[in-house]
Amino acid sequence: MKPIVQTFFDQTTATATHLVHDPATRQAALIDPVLDYEPHGGILSTRSAAAILDAIRAQNLTLAYVLETHIHADHLSAGDWFRRHTGAKIGIGARISRAQEVFVPLFELPAPEANVFDHLLEDGDTLPLGPLTIRVLHTPGHTPACVTYLIGDAAFVGDTMFMPDFGTARADFPGGDARTLYRSIRRVLALPGETRIFVGHDYLPAGRTEYQFQTTVAAARAGNVHVHDGISEDEFVAMRQARDATLRPPALILPALQVNVRAGALPEASPAGRVFLKIPLSVEK
Numbered sequence: 611m612k613p614i615v616q617t618f619f620d621q622t623t624a625t626a627t628h629l630v631h632d633p634a635t636r637q638a639a640l641i642d643p644v645l646d647y648e649p650h651g652g653i654l655s656t657r658s659a660a661a662i663l664d665a666i667r668a669q670n671l672t673l674a675y676v677l678e679t680h681i682h683a684d685h686l687s688a689g690d691w692f693r694r695h696t697g698a699k700i701g702i703g704a705r706i707s708r709a710q711e712v713f714v715p716l717f718e719l720p721a722p723e724a725n726v727f728d729h730l731l732e733d734g735d736t737l738p739l740g741p742l743t744i745r746v747l748h749t750p751g752h753t754p755a756c757v758t759y760l761i762g763d764a765a766f767v768g769d770t771m772f773m774p775d776f777g778t779a780r781a782d783f784p785g786g787d788a789r790t791l792y793r794s795i796r797r798v799l800a801l802p803g804e805t806r807i808f809v810g811h812d813y814l815p816a817g818r819t820e821y822q823f824q825t826t827v828a829a830a831r832a833g834n835v836h837v838h839d840g841i842s843e844d845e846f847v848a849m850r851q852a853r854d855a856t857l858r859p860p861a862l863i864l865p866a867l868q869v870n871v872r873a874g875a876l877p878e879a880s881p882a883g884r885v886f887l888k889i890p891l892s893v894e895k
Contacts, residue, residue: 613742613762615808617823618662620644623685623862624811626823629662630761631671635740637669638671640663640698641759641766641811643688645874649862652887659688663695674739675729678702679810680756681709683783683867684860693728701729701737703748705755710871711718712784717868717888725814726873731757736866741775745749749798751791752779765827768810771795774829775820776815777836778846780854788850792843799837803828864889 616629623644631638643662646655666673676689680703689700706727714721729737733748745760752769759766769779770791778795781788798807805827812821816866831839837846860866865887869876879885 611742611762613739613764615764615806615824616665617808618658618665619812619821619823620646620685620693621821622646624755624813625682626683626810626812627809628766628808628823629665629671630739630766631669631762632740632742633639636651636669636671637740637742638666638673638676639677639739639744639759639761640673640692641677641808642768643676644683645686645688645867645869647686647862649865654686655720656688656691659691663692666696675699675724675737675744676700677759677766678727678870678873679759679766679770680753681706681713682769682871683866684811684830685862686866686869690872690874693873699728701731702727702873703731703746703755703757704732705748705750706730706871708754708785709867713867713871716890719868719871726875732865733757739768749794750777750785751781751787751794752791753783754785758794760801760870763804764808765798765801766808766810770798771807771830771834771837772809773815773825773837774833774838775835777834778850780857781850782854782857788847788854790862791844791850792837792846795837799827799831799839801827801848803831843864857890 615632618627627643628641731746735746737744747758749758781791
């Protein structure tokens with residue numbers, strides 16, 4: 611059975627948010643939603659999230675889940691906002707605990723409550739979506755907690771891989787590993803060739819002028835510039851490590867991580883009613 615998929619694109623962070631629903635019951639899941647954040651002025655907005663919520667209501671959908679493919683370093687999650695406005699449950703890979711162990715002390719955050727995420731998902735876990743089943747594949751490498759969600763004929767891979775002409779995700783974040791990433795990608799590419807792949811970002815590589823978010827397993831196996839059939843694990847690891855060594859941290863990594871380890875919930879307001887994000891400094895000598 612094919613779910614219906616709508617994609618909402620946040621051009622500021624190049625993030626694709628996917629709204630997936632079962633046409634019979636109109637049960638829906640939302641994958642990787644974004645809060646609008648302007649870092650220069652510290653301005654937070656729910657404009658993009660509200661537009662998606664309007665679309666959900668206009669189609670008489672019931673939002674059952676917000677599903678995070680991983681802890682994002684490039685945008686702030688709107689997961690908690692959707693939970694508060696719809697009652698949807700937030701799911702994420704169970705290895706999120708490894709990211710929390712790193713980043714909660716880094717930002718000196720209060721220890722997250724056990725239920726900050728509603729579903730901590732292991733490889734092989736399933737969730738119902740009407741007559742459809744959401745199946746979880748643990749696909750680490752970009753981060754230790756990355757998962758792919760299989761819903762009908764569709765695979766939502768987050769940052770694990772991108773459109774064939776752009777390649778694959780970086781693997782240099784804490785707990786990331788290029789060799790692990792290769793094996794996770796090959797697991798996705800072992801799915802039937804007609805499986806639709808929905809990516810979490812698109813960055814318009816040279817030669818393309820329109821954003822794209824959907825490909826297939828067959829197209830990725832034939833033409834992904836980093837990991838098409840015939841690329842060995844050692845070749846991929848050498849390419850990925852060399853490429854990652856040239857990359858700067860994402861622009862929003864510091865505000866994003868301290869919000870996203872808490873399922874998108876903002877820090878508690880100060881007695882004066884202000885909300886603050888922290889920037890830990892590393893002072894070079």
